[in-house]
Amino acid sequence: MLKVNSLIKRFGKQIVLNNVSFEVNKGEIVTLLGQSGAGKTTILRCVNGLESFDSGTIEIDGQVITSQRDLRKVRKDVGLVFQNYNLFPHKTVLENIIEAPILVLGMNKEDAKKRATELLENVGLADKADAYPFELSGGQQQRVAIARACALKPKVLCFDEPTAALDPELTGEVASIIKRLAANGMSILVITHDMEFADKVATRTLLVKDGTVINSNQ
């Protein structure tokens, strides 16, 4: 579903990603584990078209991407839940979720609302539809961000450090949401430095060190 092939990226002379290759199959949860500075966030940003890369390819659902620009072709097939969620503070929870389906998929407002309500039910926040992000806890904001990313029905969904801003007792909840998404056929890529969480959620964990994926164990 997601296939990264020999990805290379430089910032000036420094090589940030050195021949990164890995794949995430349909319904699989792959975690990229590594210390900060190892390059795992850069991998995620390349996969989401937020960062350019110098060579290599990214394959999403059979479409081969060779540049950052190229990624627009598969934009709605890949979603991202940011570390700090990046919700739109001036819009309600519901408005945050329906924005992209209406503007990008051309959905009408009623259908988009119906779908958003279902997505909110899935993450247990149906009662917060009309709240603003600042009225929610961090964990709730994260679940809104997940619902928002899912509204475009992506085939690949990425998470950037999903446990970084959560209380330890909340990580189990995110893990179960992620597992449920995978069970429904989504391919999940999780960036984390939280080994315990990786153990809990992953079908496969890859280690990232010095800009390459060095290890994989089933």
Next chain:
Amino acid sequence: MVWNTEIRGALEMDYLISLIGSMLDGLKITLEVFFITLALSLPLGIMVALGRLSKLKPLRVIIESYILVMRGTPLLLQLIFVFFGLPLIGIVFDRFTTVIIAFTFNYAAYFGETFRAGIQSIDKGQYEGAEVLGLTPAQTFKRIILPQMIKRILPPVANEVITLIKDSALVYVVGLDDMLRVAQIASNTDATLIPLVVVGVFYLILTAILTNIFKRIEKRYSYYQ
């Protein structure tokens, strides 16, 4: 004695009423300059801000020079230049058009810088959040960045708008009779300061109204933090 005071009181009342009557004509000019300048310079200011933030260096340089000239010279001088200077190279505008051109370009420069600061104050994550959802840059600006920017720039914009009401008094230099000009003429003719007091009250009332309007707009935007 009592009779005498009453006559004088009545005369003064009559004087005030006729004064306010003629001042209303001046008020009309003041308000026309104010509203037309605002209607033109606010949208132009957004374009100035976007040009200033453009990736195209030549465009950026042009906008920066324009801002430097507009903020670096007195508005009074700019008015004189448009009205008396441009005709020397064959470009002639009537009085009112002159005023609108000079005011609009001057205020668009100030608004542009305020808007630019507002746009730059929005977190990069907002752009990226919109980007990964597939919003186009235009959609992102209009629906995500602009509404958040407006909330942040309301206080400085209120400052500039209030300044504009008072700056409108500069139109006398091209021979337009705004309310301050009318008051000055009356003051000279009748050898009294009363017209100037009255015009001061007019400005105060206008500013109070504007302050109130901005307070309401700020309140409307206070639904989120």
